[in-house]
Amino acid sequence: MAVVAVWKCDRDGKMFDDKKAAEAHDKMLELAANITQLIENSVEGISEAHSEAIGLLLAERSDQLAKACKGKPEVLLEGTEDQSANVTPLASNQ
Amino acid sequence: MAVVAVWKCDRDGKMFDDKKAAEAHDKMLELAANITQLIENSVEGISEAHSEAIGLLLAERSDQLAKACKGKPEVLLEGTEDQSANVTPLASNQ
Numbered sequence: 001m002a003v004v005a006v007w008k009c010d011r012d013g014k015m016f017d018d019k020k021a022a023e024a025h026d027k028m029l030e031l032a033a034n035i036t037q038l039i040e041n042s043v044e045g046i047s048e049a050h051s052e053a054i055g056l057l058l059a060e061r062s063d064q065l066a067k068a069c070k071g072k073p074e075v076l077l078e079g080t081e082d083q084s085a086n087v088t089p090l091a092s093n094q
Numbered sequence: 095m096a097v098v099a100v101w102k103c104d105r106d107g108k109m110f111d112d113k114k115a116a117e118a119h120d121k122m123l124e125l126a127a128n129i130t131q132l133i134e135n136s137v138e139g140i141s142e143a144h145s146e147a148i149g150l151l152l153a154e155r156s157d158q159l160a161k162a163c164k165g166k167p168e169v170l171l172e173g174t175e176d177q178s179a180n181v182t183p184l185a186s187n188q
Contacts, residue, residue: 031167035152038170043147053137054148058129066163069156073125076132 032059126153 007022008015011029016022036055039046058065061076068076101116102109105123110116130149133140152159162170
């Protein structure tokens with residue numbers, strides 16, 4: 001047996017075996033926090049629960065969101081309309 | 095006097111002298127509508143007024159949002175904290 005490095009994301013305490021995955025997770029949460037902050041600065045009467053859920057929703061889809069911002073808004077709705085149905089994950093997202 | 099072409103954005107009826115500006119406005123509203131739709135599909139109990147305000151808020155900042163999604167989340171909050179203060183617009187945004 002030996003000691004092994006594991007990586008903890010400070011923001012939510014999530015643990016990772018892989019440093020890159022931990023950093024990506026941390027970056028995602030930073031994006032989520034900033035989207036939430038922007039919403040709270042700008043949208044009157046929004047609840048914290050809603051603004052946090054939206055920050056996370058969008059940050060988790062940052063690749064799609066970046067494409068949507070670059071002239072392909074339709075990618076944002078791909079695969080969301082029947083999320084509860086029997087959807088096979090795209091290989092490119094794995 | 096002569097007739098001149100003006101361009102109307104179907105989505106909100108806004109008029110433009112310049113076709114490119116009209117198309118950019120239409121694209122922005124399409125992005126806003128899709129962000130709103132994604133939020134409404136995914137966030138329980140959000141009001142239509144809030145989801146529409148957030149879609150527009152983010153779509154109006156699509157350049158910053160794209161950069162934020164590409165590893166620079168801090169750009170999302172640049173200039174928002176003291177919007178009411180005496181802020182000089184960046185030349186690069188003009």
